[in-house]
Amino acid sequence: MTTATIQSVSGPVVKAERHGPLSVGEAVSVGPMRLLGEVVRVSAGHCTIQVYEETTGLRFGDAIEGSGLPLSVKLGPGLLGNIFDGLLRPLRDGGDAVHYRVKPLVEPGATVTAGQRIAEIEGLAKAQFALAPQNLSDAELIWIETGEVTESDPIARVKTDDGQEREIGLVQHWPVREPRPVRRRLAPNKMMVTGQRILDSLFPVARGGRAAIPGGFGTGKTVLQETLAKWCDADVIVYVGCGERGNEMAEVLHEFPELEDPRTGRPLMQRTVVIANTSNMPVAAREASIYTGVTVGEYFRDMGFNVTLMADSTSRWAEALREVSGRLGELPSESGYPAYLSSRLSEFYERAARVETLSGQKASLTLIGAVSPPAGDFSEPVTSHTKRYVRCFWGLDRGRAQARFYPAIHPLQSYSEDAANLAAWWTKRGNPNWRAWRERLLVLLEEQANLERMARIVGKDALPPGQQVKLLCADLVGNAFLRQSAFSEVDRYCSPERQMAMLGAIIQFFDMAEEAVAQGVSPDDIASAEFYRRMSRMSEEIGEGELEKFQDLLGQMEREMAALERSGADAV
Numbered sequence: 001m002t003t004a005t006i007q008s009v010s011g012p013v014v015k016a017e018r019h020g021p022l023s024v025g026e027a028v029s030v031g032p033m034r035l036l037g038e039v040v041r042v043s044a045g046h047c048t049i050q051v052y053e054e055t056t057g058l059r060f061g062d063a064i065e066g067s068g069l070p071l072s073v074k075l076g077p078g079l080l081g082n083i084f085d086g087l088l089r090p091l092r093d094g095g096d097a098v099h100y101r102v103k104p105l106v107e108p109g110a111t112v113t114a115g116q117r118i119a120e121i122e123g124l125a126k127a128q129f130a131l132a133p134q135n136l137s138d139a140e141l142i143w144i145e146t147g148e149v150t151e152s153d154p155i156a157r158v159k160t161d162d163g164q165e166r167e168i169g170l171v172q173h174w175p176v177r178e179p180r181p182v183r184r185r186l187a188p189n190k191m192m193v194t195g196q197r198i199l200d201s202l203f204p205v206a207r208g209g210r211a212a213i214p215g216g217f218g219t220g221k222t223v224l225q226e227t228l229a230k231w232c233d234a235d236v237i238v239y240v241g242c243g244e245r246g247n248e249m250a251e252v253l254h255e256f257p258e259l260e261d262p263r264t265g266r267p268l269m270q271r272t273v274v275i276a277n278t279s280n281m282p283v284a285a286r287e288a289s290i291y292t293g294v295t296v297g298e299y300f301r302d303m304g305f306n307v308t309l310m311a312d313s314t315s316r317w318a319e320a321l322r323e324v325s326g327r328l329g330e331l332p333s334e335s336g337y338p339a340y341l342s343s344r345l346s347e348f349y350e351r352a353a354r355v356e357t358l359s360g361q362k363a364s365l366t367l368i369g370a371v372s373p374p375a376g377d378f379s380e381p382v383t384s385h386t387k388r389y390v391r392c393f394w395g396l397d398r399g400r401a402q403a404r405f406y407p408a409i410h411p412l413q414s415y416s417e418d419a420a421n422l423a424a425w426w427t428k429r430g431n432p433n434w435r436a437w438r439e440r441l442l443v444l445l446e447e448q449a450n451l452e453r454m455a456r457i458v459g460k461d462a463l464p465p466g467q468q469v470k471l472l473c474a475d476l477v478g479n480a481f482l483r484q485s486a487f488s489e490v491d492r493y494c495s496p497e498r499q500m501a502m503l504g505a506i507i508q509f510f511d512m513a514e515e516a517v518a519q520g521v522s523p524d525d526i527a528s529a530e531f532y533r534r535m536s537r538m539s540e541e542i543g544e545g546e547l548e549k550f551q552d553l554l555g556q557m558e559r560e561m562a563a564l565e566r567s568g569a570d571a572v
């Protein structure tokens, strides 16, 4: 039934005369091509719609039909391993209908409730679960499939309280802008291990946490996100590419399917869903894509998985928001972005959480958004508003990137509010000193900035030995610990145990070096000792599975330091 007729079209924005009821947020089909749109404004006799597909060819007077439902996406077992557009329509031909093998987890006669895992879907690269619909209250299971089904077949039938029978399928439709319900939120006190030392040891993110990676052009956002996708200990990765340029997105689409999951040796795509939007795809679909991504993330979280979503980049998403807002004739706010930029960012980041699912599992959705501020200026609106909603801020620094110091995360421009909750996690993992060691490193790095400034003015040799040794310690932290190449066979992943051993060695070095300098040893002599050279290279020379070599290194340090102290004393 025609609910409205087109009066004007401007890019993705369609204004129409309304003949029937339409509500804001309702999905509509527009014109003879039945393009997908969403109502964004309703007034007496009129409505405004943003269209998610190319609007070329729409004409004055074309019909618009309301659906009565909010903009939703189809969630099902075919998501993992595939590539979709911003509205979750497959970008690759799915081929013939896939058959899934279903193994029931409940028996006829049992009571089934909303969100419950009722069957395991077997035969996929990664086992998944069929969930009871979210709007089902206690119902009796009458029948459940035990063989093979396609996405369109029912897998179970239930009898609800009012005696009605209802079929449950493999597929669910869910409105993208609405968070999926959970039983309760849990404290974010488990760390998401990334294998990147500067993150796990200095600026850790909790499972269910929110992090931003702001960085100017070429500072390493994409490499860092790819490294995280490969190495973080998530069960499922959702990658939302709001591509800057078509060819960059094409690279991602080409590269991602070829990446290997280093733990299993299988293609990384088997645990990944890619949602892609290039700048030449309709701008409104880009705006919707991050909500689509979060909805997919929540769907896998509800199955009981730990999910990590990466959005690259939220700046391009904000530009889409700005473009659509401009066409809607809204009053622009900072830098032309609409006044609701901030609330939209919060709607996105607020959906990160560690939860107990309706089915009773502990699961999480962690959100990591890259931001590409123009000219690397972190005070621009997208970065500054993002900062209000994330708990971890991993600021990439152009100077570090130019010096090829990777990852180019600047320790003085970054922070983690999750760190306070994660000391207990590190203690359980065998490092009760983590909090104290971390603080010591951060204080040292802060001091380093001041001392370097002073050294530039008066010359390094004019600094007192106590300050020179601090600079030596800070250099060691930079070269041996913070620097970590994503392309090094030995060092691209650093387990928490190896991080702990390295940090322990560094802290021991601090203590011994300070003591030695107090005894009259010159910092230059420490810097030229053989053990110091070995320490500076320990990240490359001591790999995973060789942790006993740290003992050997510490032994050498003790011997050489003692010798330096003795020769210092002899000289006196």
Ligand SMILES: Nc1ncnc2c1ncn2[C@@H]1O[C@H](COP(=O)(O)OP(=O)(O)OP(=O)(O)O)[C@@H](O)[C@H]1O
Binding pocket: 215, 216, 217, 218, 219, 220, 221, 222, 223, 224, 372, 406, 407, 408, 484, 485, 486, 487
């Ligand atoms: N962790 C890393 N280890 C080693 N090299 C790195 C690392 N991060 C970045 N690089 C180097 O820096 C280059 C640029 O990185 P990348 O493409 O990720 O930057 P970007 O910020 O995504 O750029 P753009 O703004 O164009 O999207 C890479 O090709 C790589 O050579």
